[in-house]
Amino acid sequence: MAYEVKFVTLDGKTAAIIELDAGQVRVADTREIPHARPLTAAG
Secondary structure (H helix, E strand, O other): EEEEEEEEOOOOOOEEEEEEEEEOOOOOOOOOOOOOOOOOOOO
């Protein structure tokens, strides 16, 4: 099983859409704190 995951900026713009295997994702816990980091160009 695989999932298509969309990564977005804080203003809602799509940064990337990638496919991940089920073993590469997990359910977020309600005690976790989301964080942000600057978007850098791939290269």
